[in-house]
Amino acid sequence: MSEKIGNLTVETSLYEFINREALEGSGLTAEQFWADFERLIGDFSGRNEKLLKKREDIQNKIDQWNREHQNNYSQEAYETFLTEIGYLEKEVDDFEVTTENVDPEITAQPGPQLVVPVKNARYALNAANARWGSLYDALYGSDIISEENGAEQGTSYNPVRGEKVVAYAKRWLDEAIPLTEGSHQDAKQYNIENGNLHVDLGGTSVTLQDNNQFLGTRGENPEAILFQNHGLHFEIQIDAEHPIGKTDRAHVKDVFVESAITTIIDCEDSVAAVDAEDKVEVYRNWLGLMNGTLTKTFEKDNGTITRKLHSDRTYSSPFGETFTLPGRSLMFNRNVGHLMTSDAILDENGQPVPEGILDAVVTSLAAKQDVLRNGEFQNSAKGSIYIVKPKMHGSEEVAFTNDLFDRVEDMLGLKRHTIKVGVMDEERRTSLNLKNCIHEARERIIFINTGFLDRTGDEIHTSMELGPMIRKNEMKASEWLQAYEDANVSVGVNSGFRGKAQIGKGMWAMPNLMKDMMEKKDGQLKAGANTAWVPSPTAATLHALHYHDVDVFRVQQGITKGDYQNKMLNIPVDAARNWSKEDIQQELDNNAQGILGYVVRWIDQGVGSSSVPDINNVDLMEDRATLRISSQHMANWLHHGICSEEQVLETLKRMAKVVDEQNAGDSNYTPMAPNYEDSVAFQAGCDLVFKGREQPNGYTEPILHRRRQEAKAKKVARR
């Protein structure tokens, strides 16, 4: 059902959501909103389309050049060619970003950035509340604590494991808030005297080496003591009656850590939203987060839980003053990119409107509730709206976003630059022209982030015609990727990001390998990032420890300018083609398993982010970006004859059976084998590979959307 509003045709569900829910309390009338929206669509859709056409033209030129130079490739000639076609832009003069009204979570608190699919209200609420997390719980449930010597997780509390957790946490306290002598492990009592913290070690009383780290307490006895280190907070929680507190000499029951400082509420790569019904669900959840009304009731551990947003946390300073700290993560919204259109609204010519424009308007409208302080909670204390824009190609596309946001501000009655932008640095044309991209958004930019997953997909697709790519797992160690990561930090620091905006790094995509994460993810901080992505609240709590260890702002002080272009353009083609038959089959199996394991839940169940085991049985976070890599990689090897069509199809069919088995316990699951022709999900997997070369920039959304719509229609027809 749809409504004719002016010259727009709007799906009734979206129309009613906007009129009855999103506009409520916004100070805007429906008449004005829809009239302005129609004008905005008229003014911006054509420009959006032109930018997409330019992407296509550029890719066609690169494809042709690469075909002609497969056997006589020279990087020098390639760079000249890229300059000639405008792919490499003339660099702007030095400048510094001037963004104002940015919250301290961005400017002063280096820390983890959690990402969560907006369509899953239970997870999204959990993410918003993941500002604080229990270190004891995070350690207990992770592989950081080994199961050796009777320390198995089991089904009920294991005191042997508990002891290891406590020892780990106390060792960490010794590093984060060192005592003048001795160890927190020997603490018998924490006392506050004359505004100072004293720790009784059983005979000797010691203090913190730096008493400024002690900020205050909560409760009478007290129940919590608050500390800070590198701008991040944590509590030592004390309760003599608690099962864990009882067994602890100082009655410490937990160490509660400020964890997900910021969270990206994702409308993009972790979400399956293909029509008005889905988009309304997306927007309604975001509105509920912005006005504080979102709740979700669900069954867990034999009980019913209603989850809602947490309140702020209240403390008393050593001098008796009351103060609060935010109880929720600072939320950003990741809009979709410029590529897709949505038939939730048809323009005056009956054409679906660019989905990115729809997102910009509706997510900003919803966030205006926070700017107006309409809800119980406050997201941005500075009155800003944070939108992350993914998958932009070059500075012209950033300029388009900047102009669009100006216009959205005018339309919604928001002050200029209320809407801030986070630029995902995840397409090669953006990486190579990053300084110019930042320049276009210099008054509203609050982050750049290396989305290395999409970036890897784009790397493969851009150079599809040049030759077969190195294996997927080798990409992370390749020269172009390291140069891209380093360039991002260097350009960010040299554009004045330090203390003003985030320089972010990519996702830890192995949600269960926390020990590995603890060993490696601090590398992103040591490289100069003041935030990095984590897939879950547990990962946020654990990754937070890295920021206590590494003083990121100091690292950034040492970052200099560099010339990375040459290395970034070192294309990861493996001309030697020295793979054994087994290597090739293993690569295909691994990619096919990832593709189908992800796609089957996307197409059949509308789940946009999944944990899927790889060929070595390691659970990997899969989303549209990882799908882009796997599908483009298979398409690339197929195109260059590393494998045949028959081999790819046989692989996909065999892997479909493996994925079916992996999902055998899911009552909502429809197997792909043996009726492959009837499985829309399997067909989607095939399309992604066999039609991979012709997909715009190798993106997966056109096929996913079409096939999901087909699966939804099939379901309706069966009813």
Ligand SMILES: CC(=O)SCCNC(=O)CCNC(=O)[C@H](O)C(C)(C)COP(=O)(O)OP(=O)(O)OC[C@H]1O[C@@H](n2cnc3c(N)ncnc32)[C@H](O)[C@@H]1OP(=O)(O)O
């Ligand atoms: C390239 C890119 O664009 S990366 C960014 C996009 N990707 C993402 O956003 C991925 C985010 N992560 C996720 O979606 C999930 O963690 C997955 C799919 C990887 C794994 O999900 P699951 O298998 O359901 O996780 P698992 O069973 O281990 O844990 C579920 C619990 O963790 C919580 N949880 C898991 N991930 C998240 C998250 N990202 N945010 C908040 N809570 C989360 C759930 O709420 C649930 O707890 P609850 O029962 O109290 O509600």
Ligand SMILES: O=CC(=O)O
């Ligand atoms: O969006 C993140 C990525 O890695 O892609």
Ligand SMILES: [Mg+2]
């Ligand atoms: Mg991405």
